Amino acid sequence: MNIVVTIKQTFDTEAKIALDGKGGIDASGVNLVINPYDEFAIEEALKLKEKFGGEVTVVSVGGDKIETSVRTALAMGCDKAVRVDDPALADADEWAVAEALAKAIAKLPYDIVLAGRIAVDDGSGQVAVRTADALGIPSVGSILKLDVDGDTATVTREIDGGTELIEVKLPAVLTAQKGLNEPRLPSMKGIMGAKKKEISVQTLADIGLSAADATPKMRAPKYSLPSPRKGGKVIPGEAADAARELARLLREEAKVI
Numbered sequence: 081m082n083i084v085v086t087i088k089q090t091f092d093t094e095a096k097i098a099l100d101g102k103g104g105i106d107a108s109g110v111n112l113v114i115n116p117y118d119e120f121a122i123e124e125a126l127k128l129k130e131k132f133g134g135e136v137t138v139v140s141v142g143g144d145k146i147e148t149s150v151r152t153a154l155a156m157g158c159d160k161a162v163r164v165d166d167p168a169l170a171d172a173d174e175w176a177v178a179e180a181l182a183k184a185i186a187k188l189p190y191d192i193v194l195a196g197r198i199a200v201d202d203g204s205g206q207v208a209v210r211t212a213d214a215l216g217i218p219s220v221g222s223i224l225k226l227d228v229d230g231d232t233a234t235v236t237r238e239i240d241g242g243t244e245l246i247e248v249k250l251p252a253v254l255t256a257q258k259g260l261n262e263p264r265l266p267s268m269k270g271i272m273g274a275k276k277k278e279i280s281v282q283t284l285a286d287i288g289l290s291a292a293d294a295t296p297k298m299r300a301p302k303y304s305l306p307s308p309r310k311g312g313k314v315i316p317g318e319a320a321d322a323a324r325e326l327a328r329l330l331r332e333e334a335k336v337i
Contacts, residue, residue: 081134082189083125087118089149090201117196119263120256135159154274155266166284168291176294178210183287197255212253219253
């Protein structure tokens with residue numbers, strides 16, 4: 081089985097976000113990691129490889145910095161990687177990233193494509209489904225369980241208030257939700273072996289796109305931090321008196337009752 085996993089590099093979820101004073105985000109000194117939801121996709125790909133054999137190929141879009149995350153995926157057990165790196169993708173939006181991923185994946189043999197359901201930095205949840213659309217194959221999001229039998233995948237996916245069971249013909253794009261599995265940590269042997277594994281760096285021209293094809297359809301002109309939370313209010317006095325004062329404040333000041 082040929083399995084493709086798409087990954088994104090994001091800020092560590094413990095990182096404190098700061099602005100650069102120019103309307104952008106200051107990335108200096110911030111630890112960059114594999115998007116946590118993509119780790120579930122990697123683990124599921126490795127489980128499929130262990131069950132059915134084949135290869136796991138990591139595909140990503142980004143510059144030199146993302147190579148550390150790609151190497152981490154290889155250290156976890158993925159076999160090889162493709163990294164699309166082009167100056168025209170520096171400000172790529174979700175549409176441009178998906179187009180680049182789809183073109184890169186189309187050059188590979190693949191039976192299934194796995195991705196995280198969402199990236200923890202922008203939270204858009206668009207790239208995987210856009211990639212599926214560009215490839216002309218179906219997609220199923222937020223999966224909690226995956227079984228593959230021949231050319232059919234049976235998945236349990238999360239929906240509002242419950243789950244649903246879906247059968248989908250392969251190839252398809254499936255996005256991983258927390259609860260699908262428990263991602264493994266790279267072993268020392270895996271870390272050493274990752275240094276020798278192939279990472280193919282390709283430009284837009286290599287995958288059949290031009291700089292014009294990567295022109296963003298959406299831009300974020302400015303970022304701003306949320307307003308600081310105001311301090312709470314302590315209501316002194318006996319319980320009964322405090323309860324009456326609380327009710328008054330909720331009615332007259334907060335206007336929530």
